[in-house]
Amino acid sequence: MDRRRFLEVTSGAAALTWLTPLPGCSALGGDRRGEEDFDPGPYVVVREHLVLDEEGATWVLDAERHRVIRLDDRERPAGAFAELGEETDELNHPVDAAVGTDGTLYVLDRGNGRIQAFEPDGAHRTVLAGGLFLPRDLVLHDGRLLVCDTLHHRVVAFDLEGRLVQVFGDGADGKGDGRGVLNAPSGLAFDREGRLHVLETGDASVQVFAADGAPAFRYGGFGTKRGRMLRPGSISAGGRGRMFIADATADRVHVFDEGGRFVGRFRPVDAGGAPVSPVRVDRMPDGTLSVLAGRHPSPRSVVPAT
Numbered sequence: 001m002d003r004r005r006f007l008e009v010t011s012g013a014a015a016l017t018w019l020t021p022l023p024g025c026s027a028l029g030g031d032r033r034g035e036e037d038f039d040p041g042p043y044v045v046v047r048e049h050l051v052l053d054e055e056g057a058t059w060v061l062d063a064e065r066h067r068v069i070r071l072d073d074r075e076r077p078a079g080a081f082a083e084l085g086e087e088t089d090e091l092n093h094p095v096d097a098a099v100g101t102d103g104t105l106y107v108l109d110r111g112n113g114r115i116q117a118f119e120p121d122g123a124h125r126t127v128l129a130g131g132l133f134l135p136r137d138l139v140l141h142d143g144r145l146l147v148c149d150t151l152h153h154r155v156v157a158f159d160l161e162g163r164l165v166q167v168f169g170d171g172a173d174g175k176g177d178g179r180g181v182l183n184a185p186s187g188l189a190f191d192r193e194g195r196l197h198v199l200e201t202g203d204a205s206v207q208v209f210a211a212d213g214a215p216a217f218r219y220g221g222f223g224t225k226r227g228r229m230l231r232p233g234s235i236s237a238g239g240r241g242r243m244f245i246a247d248a249t250a251d252r253v254h255v256f257d258e259g260g261r262f263v264g265r266f267r268p269v270d271a272g273g274a275p276v277s278p279v280r281v282d283r284m285p286d287g288t289l290s291v292l293a294g295r296h297p298s299p300r301s302v303v304p305a306t
Contacts, residue, residue, distance in 0.1 A: 038255065038264030041239065043289035045270045053099040054285050061107075066091045068107060070122055081122035086112050089124035098140035100160070106145055108138040115145060115158070128162035136186040137234070148185040148198070155185055155198055168198060168209050179215040182207060187235035189243060191258035197243055199235040204228070206235065206243070208260070219260030220245075227262030229254055234280040239287050246278040246291070253278050253291065268293075 051059040060069040062080070068091075072078035082091040092111025099105055103120035106128070114130040115138065133151035140146075144157045144165060154169035169182035183202030190196055195216060196209045205220035221228050231249035238244050238255075242263060245254045255263040267275050268291045276293035284290050 038266045040244070040253065040255065040266050040268075040289060042287075043268065043291055044284070045268060045276055045291050045293050047293055049096070049280065049292055050282075050290065051097045051099060051105070052282070052284055052290075053103075056285065058099065059097060059105060061094050061097060063093050063095055063110075066093060066111075068094060068097070068105070068118070068122070079122065081118070088127055089116075091116070095136060096138040098138050098145065100140060106138060106140065108135055108147060110135055115147065115162075126162070128160075129156075129158050129164075132156075137188050139188045139190070141190055146188055146196070148188060150184050150186060150201075153182045153184065153202075155182070155188065155196070166213055168196060168213055169207075179218075180207075186233050187245075189235045189237040191237055191243070192241055193258070195258070197235055197237070197258075199232055199245060201231060201233060204230060204232055206245070206256070206260070217260055219256060219262075220254075224250070226265070227254075227256075234278075234282075234292075236281040236283050236289070238283055238289055244281045244283075244289060246281045248277045248279045251275065251277050253281060 049061040050057045051061060057075050058071050060071065062069055066084040067080045067082045069080045070078050082089065084090065084092060086092065091107065091109050094107050095110045096108040097105055104125065105118045107116045107118060109116050113132040113135060115128040117125040117128055119125055132147065132149045136148045136150045138145060138147050144159060146155060146157045149156050154167055156164060157166040159165050169180060169185065182198060183200045185198050186201040187199030188196065194211050198207050198209065200207060204222040205218055207218045208216045210216050229245065229247045229250060232245045232247045234246040236244050241258045243256045243258055247254055252265045252267055254265045257263055268278050269275050276291065278291045279294055280292035282290045
């Protein structure tokens, strides 16, 4: 994506608008630094969840309308598919997605507790995995789909045929902070060493697992002091070994290194300099950080299919 401009998707609409940053902006998200005078580097602020492939933005998740909007090669809306329901090819609050190398779109169907696969043109392919309990965050890594099975307090990995291949966390009730015990995992990111960083909203912390699933270390924790978080909801690996964590309750993005050391925090602003509440962070293909402004839907907003 061209860093001289960025996409802002208007809330509740399918229209996408190109916005140009104000002159003199040092970052696409604005020209003001956060409370720690921490410079996060270039970032963009978006109003809807964009799903990216290596070429840029190609899909928009419209969770409230239970559909996915397809973008054309000029990043303009080119149609939408799916509607509320529990049948195959129907969705209930799609909250994340990943794009395969062949263009397959893997959609995390949160309200129905499953992952669905769609063709590049939006045609339904198959239901890959089910039985998930209000899942969050879907990552495609090294030929596997990893998802936070949030209220089962574990992370599960499937191959691209839907077969379960690995489980992180013991799937207990989420109480306690022992090694390997997860408490409402909500975000996933891999660092440069191949370790999996699992964001735990329940403990406001991050637990790190080695590639074989063995727990390695934990960082963060609940609080308002430096290196502490309130209710983090998303994590992304950025450049230079940094881990970015969106904390909408604190209105901040916290930054750690991949070894768990606190680096800084900042309050993101849009191109006009207005502060935004970050609910999700993603690294774009060109390395720019994308910050989703707004608030995640609560579990109560998931609509039962009738």
